[in-house]
Amino acid sequence: METVVERKEVVVKFMGVLRDTAGPEMVVTIKDNSRISDVLQDVQKRLEPLMDKNLLSKILRYSRLVLNGVYAPDEAEVKPGDVLMIISPAAGG
Amino acid sequence: MSETILKVDLTKGSIAKETVPPEILKKFMGSKGLAAYYLFNEIPPRVPAFSAENKVAIMCGPLIGTVAPSSVKFCVATKSPLTGGWTDGYASGTWADMLRAAGYYGIIIGGMAEKPTYLYIEDDKVELRDASDIWGANTYETIRLLKERHRSDIEPTVLTIGPAAEKLALITTVIAEYRAAGRGGVASVLGFKKLKAIVVKGHKEVKVANPEKLEEAAKVAREKLIKNPITGVRGRHQQMGTSNIVLGVNAAGALPTRNFQTGVFEYAEDISGESFRDTLWMGGSRRRPCPRCINQCTHLAVIESGKWAGIVDEGPDYENLVMLGSNCGVADKNTIATAEFLTDLYGLDGISAGNTIGFLMECFEKGLITKEDTDGVNLRFGNEDALIEALVRGGTVTGKLGKLVAMGVRRAADVIGQGSQKFAMHVKGLEMPAYEPRAAFGMGLCYARSDRGACHLRPWTFGAECLGLAPREVPYLPYDVQGKGAWVKTLNDVFAAVDCTGVCLFITFGVDAVEDILPMVNAATGFNYTAEEYIKVGERASNLTRAFWFREVSDFGRNYDTLPWRCLQEPLPSGPAKGKTVPLEPMLNDYYKAAGWDANGKPTKAKLQELGLDFVIDKIY
Numbered sequence: 088m089e090t091v092v093e094r095k096e097v098v099v100k101f102m103g104v105l106r107d108t109a110g111p112e113m114v115v116t117i118k119d120n121s122r123i124s125d126v127l128q129d130v131q132k133r134l135e136p137l138m139d140k141n142l143l144s145k146i147l148r149y150s151r152l153v154l155n156g157v158y159a160p161d162e163a164e165v166k167p168g169d170v171l172m173i174i175s176p177a178a179g180g
Numbered sequence: 181m182s183e184t185i186l187k188v189d190l191t192k193g194s195i196a197k198e199t200v201p202p203e204i205l206k207k208f209m210g211s212k213g214l215a216a217y218y219l220f221n222e223i224p225p226r227v228p229a230f231s232a233e234n235k236v237a238i239m240c241g242p243l244i245g246t247v248a249p250s251s252v253k254f255c256v257a258t259k260s261p262l263t264g265g266w267t268d269g270y271a272s273g274t275w276a277d278m279l280r281a282a283g284y285y286g287i288i289i290g291g292m293a294e295k296p297t298y299l300y301i302e303d304d305k306v307e308l309r310d311a312s313d314i315w316g317a318n319t320y321e322t323i324r325l326l327k328e329r330h331r332s333d334i335e336p337t338v339l340t341i342g343p344a345a346e347k348l349a350l351i352t353t354v355i356a357e358y359r360a361a362g363r364g365g366v367a368s369v370l371g372f373k374k375l376k377a378i379v380v381k382g383h384k385e386v387k388v389a390n391p392e393k394l395e396e397a398a399k400v401a402r403e404k405l406i407k408n409p410i411t412g413v414r415g416r417h418q419q420m421g422t423s424n425i426v427l428g429v430n431a432a433g434a435l436p437t438r439n440f441q442t443g444v445f446e447y448a449e450d451i452s453g454e455s456f457r458d459t460l461w462m463g464g465s466r467r468r469p470c471p472r473c474i475n476q477c478t479h480l481a482v483i484e485s486g487k488w489a490g491i492v493d494e495g496p497d498y499e500n501l502v503m504l505g506s507n508c509g510v511a512d513k514n515t516i517a518t519a520e521f522l523t524d525l526y527g528l529d530g531i532s533a534g535n536t537i538g539f540l541m542e543c544f545e546k547g548l549i550t551k552e553d554t555d556g557v558n559l560r561f562g563n564e565d566a567l568i569e570a571l572v573r574g575g576t577v578t579g580k581l582g583k584l585v586a587m588g589v590r591r592a593a594d595v596i597g598q599g600s601q602k603f604a605m606h607v608k609g610l611e612m613p614a615y616e617p618r619a620a621f622g623m624g625l626c627y628a629r630s631d632r633g634a635c636h637l638r639p640w641t642f643g644a645e646c647l648g649l650a651p652r653e654v655p656y657l658p659y660d661v662q663g664k665g666a667w668v669k670t671l672n673d674v675f676a677a678v679d680c681t682g683v684c685l686f687i688t689f690g691v692d693a694v695e696d697i698l699p700m701v702n703a704a705t706g707f708n709y710t711a712e713e714y715i716k717v718g719e720r721a722s723n724l725t726r727a728f729w730f731r732e733v734s735d736f737g738r739n740y741d742t743l744p745w746r747c748l749q750e751p752l753p754s755g756p757a758k759g760k761t762v763p764l765e766p767m768l769n770d771y772y773k774a775a776g777w778d779a780n781g782k783p784t785k786a787k788l789q790e791l792g793l794d795f796v797i798d799k800i801y
């Protein structure tokens with residue numbers, strides 16, 4: 088019997104200032120019972136070499152999080168195939 | 181500091197110079213505050229907006245023309261023919277620099293000329309001149325002609341109205357050196373008065389109380405702006421202007437689409453700031469910044485191919501892009517840039533025009549109007565040619581369609597009837613701008629309460645609610661209700677204070693509106709405002725404009741601080757805010773309480789006294 092290995096990944100999409108650094112999206116590998124906060128930690132680690140640490144952590148604390156099209160809290164569970172949108176700071180008028 | 185304003189009486193053909201009394205200058209500072217002071221006192225109660233008695237104030241703030249960053253934004257205010265109440269708008273660019281260099285802080289225009297006229301200002305020489313030969317010219321042509329005529333050692337700056345205002349369309353703006361100012365039909369009041377343009381040449385230095393201190397404070401502000409990823413060098417404004425937020429707003433489900441029927445546009449990527457940057461704006465390299473500005477949000481669009489090839493114009497900024505784009509179902513960048521160009525050319529308010537045309541498109545698709553009413557135009561969402569045709573006709577007030585566009589959405593809905601008022605997206609008669617309030621309740625409160633009708637900048641809560649400009653906590657989240665009223669009230673006063681200073685509001689994305697701007701104001705004026713006094717200037721101005729509404733509109737009150745039926749009763753069909761309507765009443769209660777207003781939204785006598793607005797009390801009580 089063939090074994091199917093499910094890829095444990097979520098797609099993270101960026102809007103706002105993080106898009107300028109991270110590009111439009113990135114794929115993050117998750118574990119069982121991973122939460123949005125875990126994904127954010129992963130994103131932070133990967134972007135840290137590219138921008139000021141303090142600024143990045145402030146941006147991630149401030150960004151709005153939309154999981155599969157719905158606002159979600161940091162503790163929401165993420166599943167393989169989920170799409171997390173990080174709406175990071177941007178300003179218009 | 182002492183400041184001089186011009187008082188122009190077009191009926192008599194007279195011009196007087198007047199010094200602003202120092203205590204009035206300190207109390208109202210400039211721009212919005214001073215415009216409100218003069219107009220409240222000088223426009224006789226309840227005169228029609230289109231009358232010789234109505235007046236227009238054009239006013240600078242103390243930082244305009246100084247070394248402060250983005251110190252360019254001046255105010256144009258009047259009694260609005262569109263709403264019947266207060267309206268004030270702001271333009272950036274170079275026009276106001278020149279007014280101050282000529283030695284003037286503002287102009288109050290009253291009366292009505294017998295024939296088309298323009299005001300010519302060259303330092304101490306101020307004259308009214310015949311404008312018969314330029315009456316009917318579009319804005320760009322007028323600017324070109326008047327610059328040619330008056331160019332000497334320096335090039336004059338020109339503020340003008342377009343053909344739409346001459347024909348008394350109600351959704352017009354003045355165009356000052358290619359930048360638009362004013363919502364609510366302010367330009368049409370000038371059109372009624374037959375004042376076509378104001379040409380300025382100035383050779384003087386703008387004096388400030390303490391130049392060294394001002395430079396010191398300006399340097400601090402500049403350094404903060406430069407470092408900020410939004411306002412700084414190669415920041416989002418330099419790359420994409422205000423349109424950098426399109427994708428974020430769409431992700432939040434708040435991008436007005438097809439007359440606010442939903443907040444998610446399936447072609448958002450196509451009309452995003454990123455997409456404009458990478459095409460029409462040449463990677464953000466075609467900037468047209470205002471003087472002394474770090475943000476540099478303005479971009480020049482050059483259309484090189486297709487049916488609109490050859491058009492070159494600044495923009496579109498976020499508001500026009502969305503209202504003429506997704507709100508009309510249009511996803512073609514060239515068409516949107518062309519549409520914005522036409523609004524500038526005719527002197528139409530792009531927000532109001534996009535809103536009204538989106539509304540008419542919905543009426544057309546629902547069968548409430550037919551080709552009979554649109555002079556044969558197939559006014560469907562997404563029809564690019566129809567959008568352009570509607571703007572041309574609206575801008576020239578031609579035919580049935582042109583008249584419907586030019587009257588704005590409230591009146592168009594009244595003419596069309598058949599229940600269309602439910603989706604006529606306006607507040608107090610002013611067309612709603614480019615944020616869907618069901619997806620950001622604070623914006624709903626801002627629209628409902630703002631002193632000029634649905635306005636996105638009185639204050640702008642959207643960035644904090646949905647775009648990550650505030651932490652993920654109460655009351656900043658988009659659907660928070662508790663605490664929102666008090667927060668919006670505080671923010672409103674701060675925004676109004678910034679409007680009084682003459683700096684562009686957009687610098688507040690990179691500097692603190694009080695901590696960084698106040699030192700510059702104090703250095704320029706020598707008034708040494710405390711933070712509390714400075715914010716009070718904004719609160720005072722907002723209460724005065726509020727009182728203006730109470731004085732001018734007999735049944736004014738809470739019933740006017742509302743939102744269209746669609747926002748209150750029709751749940752959003754898609755996006756993160758799916759199922760939401762705006763719970764306005766509790767937020768409004770909190771706002772009134774925080775503002776010191778009674779249950780009907782009227783400033784209490786005690787509040788007016790506290791703000792030093794005693795002269796208002798017997799006018800509204």
Ligand code: SF4
Binds near residue numbers: 477
């Ligand atoms: S931010 Fe934009 S509108 Fe404001 S001063 Fe700068 S270029 Fe002008």
